[in-house]
Amino acid sequence: MDKIVIEIKNLHYSYPDGTKALSGIDLEVFEGESLGIIGSNGSGKSTLLLHLNGILRGTSDVKILGRDVTDKNLPLIRRSVGLIFQDPENQLFMPTVFDDVGFGPMNMGLKKEKVEDAVNRALEEVDMLPFLKRSPHHLSVGEKKRVAIATVLSMEPEILVLDEPSSNLDPKHRREFIGLLQKLQLTKIIATHDLDLVMETCSRIALLDEGRIVAVGKTADILQNRLLLEDYGMIARSP
Ligand SMILES: Nc1ncnc2c1ncn2[C@@H]1O[C@H](COP(=O)(O)OP(=O)(O)OP(=O)(O)O)[C@@H](O)[C@H]1O
Ligand SMILES: [Mg+2]
Numbered sequence: 001m002d003k004i005v006i007e008i009k010n011l012h013y014s015y016p017d018g019t020k021a022l023s024g025i026d027l028e029v030f031e032g033e034s035l036g037i038i039g040s041n042g043s044g045k046s047t048l049l050l051h052l053n054g055i056l057r058g059t060s061d062v063k064i065l066g067r068d069v070t071d072k073n074l075p076l077i078r079r080s081v082g083l084i085f086q087d088p089e090n091q092l093f094m095p096t097v098f099d100d101v102g103f104g105p106m107n108m109g110l111k112k113e114k115v116e117d118a119v120n121r122a123l124e125e126v127d128m129l130p131f132l133k134r135s136p137h138h139l140s141v142g143e144k145k146r147v148a149i150a151t152v153l154s155m156e157p158e159i160l161v162l163d164e165p166s167s168n169l170d171p172k173h174r175r176e177f178i179g180l181l182q183k184l185q186l187t188k189i190i191a192t193h194d195l196d197l198v199m200e201t202c203s204r205i206a207l208l209d210e211g212r213i214v215a216v217g218k219t220a221d222i223l224q225n226r227l228l229l230e231d232y233g234m235i236a237r238s239p
Contacts, residue, residue: 002030002031002032002033003030003031004028004029004030004031005029005030005031005064005065005158005159005187006027006028006029006052006062006063006064006065006159006187006189007027007028007029007061007062007063008025008026008027008028008051008060008061008062008063009026009060009061009062010024010025010026010060010061011024011025011026011027011048011051011058011059011060011062012024012025012058012059012060013047013051013056013058013059013211014058015047020211021044021047021211022044022047022048022051022058022211023210023211023212024211024212025044025048025060025211025212025213026213027048027206027213027216029159029187029189030187031187032185032186032187033187033188033203033204034181034187034188034189034190034201034202034203034204035188035189035190035202035203035204035205035206036190036191036192036197036198036201036202036204036205036206036219037049037189037190037191037192037205037206037208038191038192038193038195038198038205038206038207038208038222038234039207039208039209039232039234040209040232040233040234043208043209043210043211043232044208044210044211044212045163045191045208046086046163046191047211048191048208049083049161049163049189049191050083051069052064052081052083052159052161052189053077053078053081053083053161054069054074054077054078055083057069064077064080064081064159065077065080065081065158065159079104079108079155079157080157080158080159081157081158081159081161082152082153082155082157082159082160082161083152083161083162083163084148084149084151084152084160084161084162084163084165085148085163086163086164086167086191088141088144088145088147088148089144091148091151092136092137092144092147092148092151093136094136095135096132096133096134096135096136097123097128097131097132097133097134097135097136097139097147098119098132098133100136100147100151101118101119101122101123101147101150101151101154102115102116102118102119102154103151104151104152104154104155105118105119105154105155108155118154118155118156119132119150119154121153121154122150122151122153122154123147123150125149125150125153125180126146126147126149126150126153126173126177126180127146127173127176128143128146128147128150131143131147141168142168142169142170142173145165145167145168145169146169146173146177149162149165149177157186158186158187159186159187159188159189160184160186160187160188160189161188161189161190162188162189162190162191162192163191164191164192164193164194165177165181165190165192165197166178166192166194166197167192167194174197178197178200178201181201182200182201188201188202190202193234195223195229195234195235198219198223199219199223202219203218203219204216204217204218204219205217205218205219205222205223207222207228207232207234209232214232215228226238
């Protein structure tokens with residue numbers, strides 16, 4: 001039996017304004033798998049992902065790498081689970097690209113050369129090395145997206161959680177990014193509307209609707225189920 005790295009039981013979450021975003025999520029993620037989370041706008045994908053490294057905490061039993069999400073365990077969970085936000089603006093806050101990508105490794109107490117190595121490698125992976133000294137705020141949206149991905153890769157996490165990673169990437173960089181995801185051997189959880197990306201990178205899919213998982217299964221089985229995808233707004237209804 002494959003090792004379970006994330007275990008969620010009956011997760012409910014409402015935002016402070018009362019909006020109910022998750023209504024009883026049960027989900028297991030297995031070590032080394034790549035799980036796609038799909039669902040229409042507002043179905044709860046981002047909210048679910050924000051629970052995977054303790055940014056949000058709902059009422060439920062969430063275990064990450066065998067640990068409860070408690071204040072004590074948070075530093076370790078945050079180091080092991082790299083989360084790429086849907087909006088790169090939420091990930092970039094330092095004066096230079098170097099500082100942003102090096103922020104995690106620096107905070108882990110790595111020596112200067114090690115931090116530089118980690119930054120160079122991560123930026124190389126997303127084809128952004130020439131932007132090292134630039135200000136993240138003055139990059140294009142797609143460039144920001146790629147730097148945001150590098151900020152997480154530089155930490156060499158055990159679990160990579162990506163929210164709409166391919167949005168705003170041009171075809172060349174989207175292709176390269178899919179290649180990168182296919183190469184990375186860690187556990188991946190990818191929330192997206194990009195069904196091609198899911199098909200090429202994920203072995204399993206969970207389909208969300210109104211804060212509930214309405215289907216979970218092998219990628220091929222879910223993506224071949226046209227009626228299911230139509231019903232939940234993932235593809236246009238055929239005439
Ligand atoms: N900060 C917030 N405060 C109040 N409600 C929120 C907040 N963020 C999200 N919501 C609501 O929670 C629900 C789930 O939103 P969420 O962002 O998780 O959906 P999503 O599946 O990621 O959508 P999208 O495909 O548009 O990214 C929606 O009804 C949304 O309006
Ligand atoms: Mg979202």
